Structure formats: C-alpha cells, structure tokens
Amino acid sequence: xxxxxxxxxxxxxxxxxxxxxxxxxxxxxxxxxxxxxxxxxxxxxxxxxxxxxxxxxxxxxxxxxxxxxxxxxxxxxxxxxxxxxxxxxxxxxxxxxxxxxxxxxxxxxxxxxxxxxxxxxxxxxxxxxxxxxxxxxxxxxxxxxxxxxxxxxxxx
Numbered sequence: 006x007x008x009x010x011x012x013x014x015x016x017x018x019x020x021x022x023x024x025x026x027x028x029x030x031x032x033x034x035x036x037x038x039x040x041x042x043x044x045x046x047x048x049x050x051x052x053x054x055x056x057x058x059x060x061x062x063x064x065x066x067x068x069x070x071x072x073x074x075x076x077x078x079x080x081x082x083x084x085x086x087x088x089x090x091x092x093x094x095x096x097x098x099x100x101x102x103x104x105x106x107x108x109x110x111x112x113x114x115x116x117x118x119x120x121x122x123x124x125x126x127x128x129x130x131x132x133x134x135x136x137x138x139x140x141x142x143x144x145x146x147x148x149x150x151x152x153x154x155x156x157x158x159x160x161x
Contacts, residue, residue, distance in 0.1 A: 012117065016114075097158045110123050
C-alpha cells in the first residue's frame with residue numbers, strides 16, 4: 006500500500022541535505038573506520054571491525070529510510086485565501102465550553118508535527134477532523150479526557 010508523506014518544501018530540502026551528508030561524509034568516515042579495523046588483522050574477534058560494520062548497517066538503513074520518505078513525499082503547496090482548512094494552511098479555532106480562547110494551528114504532515122509549537126498532523130484526531138471545514142464549522146473529537154468541540158474561527 007503506497008502512502009504519501011506530506012512535507013513542506015523546507016523539510017523536503019532538509020532531508021535531501023541529510024541524505025547527501027550521509028552518502029558523502031558519513032559513508033567516507035565509516036569506510037575509513039572499516040579499513041583501519043581490517044588493517045588490525047584477525048576480524049573474528051576484532052571489536053572495532055564489528056562496531057564499524059554495525060555503524061555501516063545503521064547508516065545504510067537511515068539512507069534507505071530517508072530516500073523512501075522522499076520518494077513517497079508530496080510537497081505541501083502554500084496557498085492563501087482558502088475557504089476550507091487544508092494541509093499546509095493555518096487555522097484558528099476556539100475550544101467550545103472554555104470561554105473565548107483561540108488557538109492557531111498549522112496543519113502539516115505527520116513528519117513535521119510539533120503540537121507544542123502549533124504544528125499538528127493531518128493524521129491527528131484534531132487535524133483530520135478540521136480538514137475541509139469552513140469558518141463557523143464545529144468539530145468534535147474524542148480524547149483521553151473526553152469529548153472536545155472546536156469551532157473554526159479563521160483560515161489562513
């Protein structure tokens with residue numbers, strides 16, 4: 006099953022830079038460790054060699070993971086003037102029953118979610134419920150603390 010990962014252009018570029026560093030600097034460093042460890046002789050009981058091989062395995066796994074993420078990514082297009090909540094947009098909501106307390110969220114892909122900083126995932130209960138809603142719409146989600154209702158106040 007092919008699943009897409011939503012990324013901002015900035016996050017996509019950051020991952021591309023990380024992959025480049027892993028493939029160049031880090032691979033070179035690990036290759037040098039392996040060469041030095043092999044030069045020590047008997048590989049069967051050579052801790053440095055086995056440790057370098059494990060690091061190489063982790064490195065190649067990370068490269069594969071990031072390349073797969075990039076292959077399946079969809080760049081979030083920043084658009085203004087939306088009448089509905091979309092991935093890449095910002096939405097201001099008020100939690101009903103709590104007075105007039107507004108909170109603004111950016112709806113981002115799960116890879117970039119940082120709820121404490123106002124970035125919620127499109128896959129989170131609130132993010133998912135808000136997608137496609139308009140100003141004035143109300144959504145209700147279930148949390149461990151019970152039901153919570155939010156009203157859309159503004160969309161950017």
